[in-house]
Amino acid sequence: MTSHRTTQTMKPATAAKKLGVYLEATPAEFQEGVVSRDELNALQTDPPEWLRELRRNGPHPRPVVAARLGVSISGLARGGVTEALTTDQIEALRAENPEWLQKERATQAEVRKEAARIKEKHAEKGEAPQA
Numbered sequence: 001m002t003s004h005r006t007t008q009t010m011k012p013a014t015a016a017k018k019l020g021v022y023l024e025a026t027p028a029e030f031q032e033g034v035v036s037r038d039e040l041n042a043l044q045t046d047p048p049e050w051l052r053e054l055r056r057n058g059p060h061p062r063p064v065v066a067a068r069l070g071v072s073i074s075g076l077a078r079g080g081v082t083e084a085l086t087t088d089q090i091e092a093l094r095a096e097n098p099e100w101l102q103k104e105r106a107t108q109a110e111v112r113k114e115a116a117r118i119k120e121k122h123a124e125k126g127e128a129p130q131a
Helices: 012-021 028-031 037-045 049-057 062-067 072-076 087-096 098-125
Strands: none
Touching: 012 028, 012 037, 049 087, 062 072, 062 087, 062 098, 072 098, 087 098
């Protein structure tokens, strides 16, 4: 018996998410097609110029914006940032350092600190971490 292997494909939105890019900023042929697992791997290992440019200058999706600013996605929303931002816009926000950004960074730092404390507590007890 031979196994028939089908090519695994994904929607462009899924592929864009895995690549960490804003779907609406990708080329039309990327947005309109499907992406195979092999194509995704090729894009990750040897990104074309459009992908390198998007990763470098944006616009970036909210998870990337949040990570670059050191806040949560919810923190972005509370700060009024609901759209994709370019690298220049992110840098401008960092330079401006508005009050909401300071507050959200402090909140995020507390969340990380608490997560580390809980992880350490479980490690001491020899427990598996809870998801």
